[in-house]
Amino acid sequence: MSVLTNSALDCAVDATPAPQHARSKIGVIVCSQREPRAGDQIATFVLETLRELQKTNPSPRPYELILLDLKDHPLPMYNEPAIPSQIHSASEYKYPHTRAWSELISSFQAFVFVTPQYNWGYPASIKNAIDYLFNEWKGKPALVVSYGGHGGGKAAAQLQQVLQGLDMQVVKDFVGLKFPDRPFLVKAAKGHDLGLQAATDEGHVKADAVIESVDEKQKDAVWAKETKEIGAAFRDLVALLNS
């Protein structure tokens, strides 16, 4: 645990839990940052799915879901002189871009990483963004949702291992969103509209609802089955956050 100071500039970067009465912030991270891309649409689909789930699953401690797009926080390839695990206050970083990223990640209590698979791994963009920090991630719950032609499971498994290396509390099961067909993959690669729609609270996001209860329109929606998996894995994340 680091020594906390009162200076605003000397922002602490350790994983001190938010006070019990405070609303937790859960960041849904868009892990790709190419132009064009599908990542923003897919992460938004995940975020909206989780917001629907939130309506029917009250948490003992309130939380807020916020989209965190790497594109909004551009970072050069890692260029800090220090080793992040040795740093316990944002003011110790050399560069303003690192201090800003540190303060942002410190303000979140848990994360959902929404990552594509690139050449059987996760994109360099998310590894670079992760590597800039250490204590800001440490101890916090993390869930991985991957996507790709085969669901992106190879990327998800590698990312889970990296997050474990940061001492994060990683939800055991990742969710893989498999592109349903070749035209879908082409649309994703071009960043075209994928027509993704989160289920409403009458649908299958409900805690114990079964797929059969989904209305006909939603049953045909892309990733209707996976929506249930997202819900189950997210409940594990919230349980870690509340433990």
Ligand SMILES: NC(=O)C1=CN([C@@H]2O[C@H](COP(=O)(O)OP(=O)(O)OC[C@H]3O[C@@H](n4cnc5c(N)ncnc54)[C@H](O)[C@@H]3O)[C@@H](O)[C@H]2O)C=CC1
């Ligand atoms: N550098 C690039 O631009 C690359 C682009 N792609 C694009 O991605 C699309 C899908 O690629 P594929 O040719 O299928 O390449 P791939 O490299 O993802 O898959 C090749 C084979 O590896 C296995 N595999 C891959 N990922 C897996 C996973 N997560 N779980 C289980 N098995 C897995 C499957 O048996 C699959 O048929 C293609 O349309 C291709 O254009 C694929 C690889 C590299």
Ligand SMILES: Cc1cc2nc3c(=O)[nH]c(=O)nc-3n(C[C@H](O)[C@H](O)[C@H](O)COP(=O)(O)O)c2cc1C
């Ligand atoms: C550099 C690169 C490598 C890729 N490698 C894979 C791969 O290994 N497996 C796969 O299923 N798709 C692969 N794809 C296709 C991506 O899954 C697809 O383009 C997806 O839209 C990428 O996410 P993004 O749009 O958020 O960047 C690759 C795409 C790129 C750009």
